[in-house]
Amino acid sequence: MAVxxxxxxxxxxxxxxxxxxxxxxxxxxxxxxxxGTVRHTARDAIAPVQGVVSDAFNPVANVFDGVTKVHGLxxxxxxxxxxxxxxxxxxxxxxxxxxxxxxxxxLLDIPDIEDVTGVVARVIGGPAGxxxxxxxxxxxxxQGIVTGMPIVAGDGLVGKVTDASRTxxxxxxxxxxxxxxxxxxxxxxEQAVTQGRSGDRLLRLGFIxxxxxxxxxxxxVFTAGVEGAAYPPDVPVARVVKIDRNRGELDPDIFVEPLxxxxxxxxxxxxxxxxxxxxxxxGGG
Amino acid sequence: xxxxxxxxxxxxxxxxxxALFPSLRIWDAAPDxxxxxxxxxxxxxxxxxxAVFGFVSGIAIDCFLSSPLGVSALxxxxxxxxxxxxxxxxxxxxxxxxPILGGLGGLVGGFLWxxxxxxxxxxxxxxxxxxxxxxxxxLYDALVAIVIFPFARWASGEHEYAHR
Numbered sequence: 001m002a003v004x005x006x007x008x009x010x011x012x013x014x015x016x017x018x019x020x021x022x023x024x025x026x027x028x029x030x031x032x033x034x035x036g037t038v039r040h041t042a043r044d045a046i047a048p049v050q051g052v053v054s055d056a057f058n059p060v061a062n063v064f065d066g067v068t069k070v071h072g073l074x075x076x077x078x079x080x081x082x083x084x085x086x087x088x089x090x091x092x093x094x095x096x097x098x099x100x101x102x103x104x105x106x107l108l109d110i111p112d113i114e115d116v117t118g119v120v121a122r123v124i125g126g127p128a129g130x131x132x133x134x135x136x137x138x139x140x141x142x143q144g145i146v147t148g149m150p151i152v153a154g155d156g157l158v159g160k161v162t163d164a165s166r167t168x169x170x171x172x173x174x175x176x177x178x179x180x181x182x183x184x185x186x187x188x189x190e191q192a193v194t195q196g197r198s199g200d201r202l203l204r205l206g207f208i209x210x211x212x213x214x215x216x217x218x219x220x221v222f223t224a225g226v227e228g229a230a231y232p233p234d235v236p237v238a239r240v241v242k243i244d245r246n247r248g249e250l251d252p253d254i255f256v257e258p259l260x261x262x263x264x265x266x267x268x269x270x271x272x273x274x275x276x277x278x279x280x281x282x283g284g285g
Numbered sequence: 286x287x288x289x290x291x292x293x294x295x296x297x298x299x300x301x302x303x304a305l306f307p308s309l310r311i312w313d314a315a316p317d318x319x320x321x322x323x324x325x326x327x328x329x330x331x332x333x334x335x336a337v338f339g340f341v342s343g344i345a346i347d348c349f350l351s352s353p354l355g356v357s358a359l360x361x362x363x364x365x366x367x368x369x370x371x372x373x374x375x376x377x378x379x380x381x382x383x384p385i386l387g388g389l390g391g392l393v394g395g396f397l398w399x400x401x402x403x404x405x406x407x408x409x410x411x412x413x414x415x416x417x418x419x420x421x422x423x424l425y426d427a428l429v430a431i432v433i434f435p436f437a438r439w440a441s442g443e444h445e446y447a448h449r
Binding site: 013014017018020021022023024025027028029035038039042043046049050051053054057060061064124125126127128129130131132134136162163170172177178196197198199200 | 304340353
């Protein structure tokens with residue numbers, strides 16, 4: 001049976017907690033180094049235990065995935081087979097053009113994605129919260145992964161390292177709100193910026209140079225690679241899946257779908273970009 | 286001794302939240318284990334303890350989120366305080382109190398988190414999809430509360446105001 005209870009000193013305690021939290025939020029937003037050190041220390045301290053737990057419960061997670069996602073597997077399989085066929089065709093057609101471009105790029109000393117080295121890492125965790133799109137990698141600064149490095153997988157761009165401790169790195173995915181990627185479209189070569197939307201896997205293409213450009217559904221978008229860009233040029237990013245030209249509006253709503261399945265990543269590569277400027281320790285490749 | 290048990294509870298839940306539950310999402314939603322633990326501790330021990338536990342557990346999970354440090358701490362401590370106030374007016378307990386408090390507290394705590402994170406600079410959180418995830422997460426919280434409440438009761442130890 002419950003008993004009524006009185007507690008004194010409630011209000012000063014909660015007021016102190018609120019003020020402390022607001023101070024911490026303000027300090028973190030201002031880029032305070034002490035808070036960053038606290039985060040990194042906590043992550044490095046928990047990392048060994050996380051690894052053990054993750055490995056131990058991997059079969060459970062696989063069964064859970066199998067049960068909750070089986071209905072989409074057949075559709076995914078068919079869609080992916082079609083995509084592979086289409087891409088193989090494009091690859092064949094582009095081989096001749098690609099070789100000419102490589103020769104020209106070498107002559108003009110233009111950095112190419114093929115020249116970029118990197119660090120391969122394993123994805124060991126997804127976001128701890130419900131409202132962010134991040135991954136955790138099993139390597140950090142001690143293995144050559146530093147903040148700012150672009151992350152790619154086999155099919156294209158994944159995101160960017162936004163935090164790195166000694167043994168772990170956090171990657172913010174390209175469909176995360178607040179992480180824009182400068183891109184250009186495949187055919188019309190219009191420059192734009194991708195914009196993630198909370199809870200939605202599709203990205204919106206914004207800040208298009210020419211809103212009336214003839215962008216088509218199915219068209220690919222690649223990293224723009226302008227001078228000083230955070231990503232190497234010509235990395236595949238997404239495919240245009242929907243164009244909504246509402247009447248009365250100048251800019252169409254263009255939605256793109258990331259080429260990489262950001263929810264099923266196992267291994268990724270952190271690129272040393274730009275090649276001359278990234279100061280990374282020699283820990284992998 | 287009680288705070289050592291609370292510390293162990295927090296560490297265990299942080300490990301599970303970061304290493305296991307990202308892989309056990311249902312429609313993109315995962316439960317907020319530390320929020321549920323805060324609710325449980327507040328139910329057992331009252332507003333003051335609930336607020337302090339919420340602050341500490343919020344700081345712990347904030348270390349693993351990309352949002353500013355202090356967002357979860359503020360949301361959890363406010364929920365812990367509120368649940369503590371609520372339980373002090375509770376005349377009779379019920380066997381369903383764990384899932385009810387876990388679910389409702391998860392919903393309120395999640396909404397508070399969205400509001401605080403938005404004010405502190407996180408973008409694009411007030412979307413229909415976010416609220417869908419919030420509702421599913423609160424149902425998930427109600428489910429895990431059935432397991433977490435007994436652990437919180439163990440951590441809180443014996444005391445004269447314990448709910449039974």
